[in-house]
Each structure stands twice: as C-alpha cells, then as structure tokens.
Amino acid sequence: MTRVDVVVIGGGIVGLMTAWHLAREGARVVLLEAGDLGAQASGANAGSLHLQIQYPEFAKYGEDWARAYAPTLRFLEASIAMWQGLGAEVGEDLDVRLGGGIVVARDPDQMRLIEAKARIEASVGIETQILDRDALRAIAPYLSDKAIGGGFCAGEGKANPLRATPAIARAAEAAGATLHADAPVMGLEGRAGAFVVTTPNGSFQADTVVNAAGAKAAKIAAMLGMQIDLGGFPLQVTVTEPIAPLIPHLVYSAAGKLSLKQAANGGCIIGGGWSADVRSHGGLATNPVNFSGNMAMAAGVVPRLAQARTIRSWTAWVNGTPDWRPIIGQAPGIPGFYLALFPWVGFTAGPMTARVIADQVLGHAPAIDLGGISVLAD
Template sequence: MIDVVIVGGGLAGAASAYFLAKEGVEVLLLEREDLNTKASGSNAGSIHAQIPHAPFVENGEAWARGFAPTIPIMMEGIALWRAMEAELGVALDVSTPGGLLVARTDDEMRAVVRKAEIERAHGLPVEILGRDDLRRLAPYVSDAMIGGAFCPIEGKANPLLATPAFAQAAERLGARIQRFVAVAGIKRERVGFTLATTAGLVRARRIVNAAGAEATVVASMAGVALALEAHPIQVTVTEPVAPLVRHLLYSAGDRLSLKQAPVGSLLIGGGWPARCDARGRLSVSPRSLAANLAVAEKVVPGVAQARVVRTWPALVNGTADWRPILGEPPGVPGFYMAIFPWMGFTAGPIAARLVTDMILGRESGIDVSAFAPGAEAA
C-alpha cells in the first residue's frame, strides 16, 4: 500500500509530490496525460495577491469580504515562490515588480478604493495612486487613466518551468510519477483506498486530489460532490518588443492582465472566454481576442505596436466564490483536496504545502479551517 497517491500532474500535484517526498513520505503521482499540459502550463504566469477586480464589481463587497480571507494564503504563496528558485536550484523566472490596477473614470476609482480598504484589512499592502503618482510609477500607461492601486508584491513566473521543476525535484527525493495513467474509479476501503487505473489497481492510505478542472470527476469517484466548474479561457502572446510594461497590470474598466516576459513578449489575458464545443474541444474565440486586445491598447497604447504571435485556450477550474478547497471532506478521511479556483498558478505551491502539513498533522501557521470542503464563507 502506497502512503499517498496524488491525482493530477499540474502545478499543485507536482508541488505536493515534492513537499511530501521532502518529508520522507512515499508518494505516487498519477497523470492521465503528460505533466503540465493543462492549465498549469497554459496560463499567463501571473502571481496575484489583490482581490480580482472584475468579480468584485460584478458581485459586490459581500463577495469580496468572503474571498478576502484568502489574501494571507496568497501572500504566503508569493513568499514561497520567491524562495523556490533557490530551493529547487532551477530558474523559474520569478519576478515581483508589483501589480498595478488602473482606473479611467471616477466611478472606477471609487471601486478601486473600496476594494483596497478590504484588502488592507487583511494585511495586503496596497497604495492608492492619483494621476501624478500613476505617471511617476508607470509612464507607459495611457494619459486617460486617472489613478489606481499598487500592490508591491505581485508579479509573474514561468508556467512552462514551474511544474517540471517541482516534478524533477520530487523524483530526486524518491517520488514516483506515472504519466499517461488515468484513474477510472476510487473505492473506499476499511483502511485507505483502492484506485482503479489504466495501469491496474493501486492501493493508497491517502489520496490528494490535485486534478484541477477535472477535480470534480475525481472527487465524485470517492463519493464527494464539488461545486467546481471548468471554464475555457484564452491567453495571447506577442512578438518580443522593447521594454514597455514594468508591472503586472490590470484595468478597473474591463478584464485585463498584462505583463512583459523577460524575453520581451507581452502576455495578454484577463479571463476572456475561449470556445468549447459539445465534445469538449477547445478553440480560440476571435471575439474575445479582439476585445482583450482593445482593452490592453486602451490601457497601454504602446501595445498596438506589437504583433500577436499566438493565442491559445485552456480550461481552468472555478467556483462562484473563488475560495480554495483544502483538506478532507466530511466523512471521507484521507481524501485531501488541493484546489484553488481561478488562482491555481499563484496558489498551487502554497496549497500543496498546506495540504502536506495537514497530511503530516502539523501546524502550518495559516488557519485554513474555513476552506475545508463543505465549509461556508463567513
């Protein structure tokens, strides 16, 4: 019987394998395709800490106050990102120049200020900027922007490098990783679980569900219901251009994440929907692409000079409240969730470390009891 089987070979799964193997736990990771082929390797690499502005505007302050307790987790997650390059001995292109949310109208600015008040109450450093402050900090932003909010700890990392780095480090520590092995069923036993896989039966004392957008399917095999949905979104990258965007940039007027990679390419996203047909096949939405680029150019006019190289779709997991799902569901001991909807790249490593602490029965320094499966937002 294996001590811990991890289902899912994305960032949360690979990081879980690493942190558990580091503690001497016997680990087997199962991935039905190859590692890092889903959302963990297809996102834009943003590292967030602020409450996302679009759902704040759409859902209001009550929603934001329910989400805000995740801020300490994300702050700890960013500190972990900063430490992991040295720990893993691999460059991950981690950079935290700060996140900048810009506003064009007085109404947008008032919303920015209200959100910042909630963020500050949960310990997040956020500075409100007037027009002159914005010009000094980000002269590349359009003169039409009247102000914004700046969070100095946000930034980016490379999604093509992170998951493989954790996986390779886990294997060096003795973890086993089986690619192209799908889990078809999970049976709860008197002690532990039996997993039916395409490579045969596997017995495990404990399971970590780190299956991302397919976590609902994996959970249902163990008799656990999750209110988790897969959402098709898309990201665009341009040709390399001269240094332009210095921060992780957002717009208070519409969905946008904009940043510049070390090689000079601009990465443009923000959660715009991609297409998904009845068979689950993803494709790019030209309408979303045009709208996303229009928002980016409105905020940073210099973006218009960069030619688009590629746009690609991906499935991400999401919930209405955006809150993480961490730990054991009621009545199913030993079955652990490592899920952070929408923020999986930012929070993948910290979610993995928190679940590792739960498995080992030790205190993590962060109270995550409110995020246990089945827990309700206060």
C-alpha cells in the same frame, strides 16, 4: 495492484509539489496525471502572481463577497513568499519577479470601487496604494493618457509556468515520488488505509488520496460520493512578439477584463479571463471575437501594444467555484481523502496549497490556519 502510502491525483503544480513534499518526508507516493505533466492550467496559465481582490469580481459581487473572500489574500501572500525561494529549491530560475500590480481606472466611479476594494484588502494586512493621475504616470508612463488613477499593490508579480512545472516534477522524482503521465483515473473506491485507484495501466492501493485534479476534481470526488461546486472554465491567453522593456508591472483594467505583463524575453502576455471555444470533441480553440476584444482592451490601456504583433494564442481549462473560495483539507466524512483546490488563481496559490495539504497528510500543524480561507474549515 501496487501498494503505496499516498496517491496524488493531478500533475499540475499543486499535485507535483504535494508529491515532492511527501516524498521528502519518506512517504511512498505515486502521482497520476491524465495527460502530460503540467499541460493543463499549471503550464498554460499566464504566469501572474495575484495578491489583490480581483476587480471584475469585486464590481460584480460587491463588498460583502469581498469581505468573505479577503482572508484568502493572506494565503496568497504566504504562497508568493514561497514562490520567491522556490527557484533555489528546485535548481531552476523560474523568472519570479515582483514588480507590483496596478488596477487602472478611467473614470471616477472605477476609482471609488478601487478605493473601496483597497480598504477591504487593508483589513487583512494587504496594502494597495491609491494613485492619482500624476502618481500613476510617475510609476507607469507607458499607460494611456485616459487613465485617471489606480490602485498599486507592491506584492504582485509573475513567474514562468513553462519552467516551473518541469522543475518541480524533476524535484519530486529526485525525492522519490513516482510520476505517471497518461494515467487517467478510471475508478476510485474504498476508505482510509484501503483506497483503490484504478487506471488503464494498473491499480494502486493507498492509505491516503489527494485530489489535486483541478478542473476535473469534481469528477474525482464524485467517485467517492462527494459533490463539490467546482467546474472547468475554458480560457485563452495571447503573447506578442518581443518588444523593448516597457511594462515592469502586472496590469489590470477597471474598464474590462485584462491581465497584462511583459516576460523576460520581451513578449507581452495578455489575458484576463476571456473565454475560449470548446470543440465538439472536447478540445479547446481560441475564440477570435474574444481574442480581438482582449487585444483591443490591452491596446487601450497600453497604447504602445497597438504596434506589437501577436505571435501565439493558447487555451486551458481553469477550475473555478462560484464564491472563489478554496476547497482545501480533508473531505468531511471521508477520512484519508484530501482536496487541494484553489480556484481561479491556483498558480499563485500552488506552493502554499501543496505545503498545507502535505502537512495535513503527514499529521503536522499546517503552515497557515485555514480558518476563513477554506470552505472545509468553516
């Protein structure tokens, strides 16, 4: 039995950054990751930095849902600001670029929804500029001539997940955190000041436990009798061969599921929430039908991509909740047990999620008020 101050469960960006912040403040921290550090959603996502309300969900769930979700945009904005300075803190260029994001419309009904969405975003201080056909072509001449307009949010962009997670892990270790890969949590019991976390390689006693386990977080919470409405969703992403600089923006389509950006090496990263297949043993595989649909959607929005060869597709489990709202804070009725879960766009929200949780564990005033953002603050 190893005695520590805090056990952090989950070795993605949120878990690693939480351990880093706590260790810098002098806490004895152990991080437990079931597999490789950053090998799940934090390292396998498409690297988008989102700030807008996602168009497909707005179209599906409507304005009431969007108004309830809108306060989270302030959290995402603050987290993106942290992304901009993170590379300097960890001593690594994380390829953070804020070229802005465009939701592209092909018909008037889609434009009306983009305009309605922009009004709700503006209510929490996030500006989305409405562009007609000519204004859209002026800033994005690479788009299909079928585009009639769109919404442009200057605060969106991208980062490189393959660089971010290892760099944060190195920073956490340098600060004094102990990181254990291949250490799945088999058991969790106890109370504040005397939690016991069991792994195949040994057990840990801790005053505090932080659940940053992403898609597996509900299983961890259930060990302490807490039920949370969060699940894992298998998604896939594809990258093309490098092409000449073409797309400086994060591009979405109002006609279907799409997120598209061009990486620093010229490869175009294509995703947008298309499902992967789950194999019988629980592993994931690219779904060829969804792959074709995703590529067709991308080529329909940016015709030049029809001539670009794809070179790799990959998959990842992403955590999600039905209402999209974060679950961040101390668990009700379980003192000392904290949840650090930002569904669907957790890569964007990672830095601020970690900062807020570390603040709460340390007894500091949180960096941002969670009222109206986390379901635990309602």
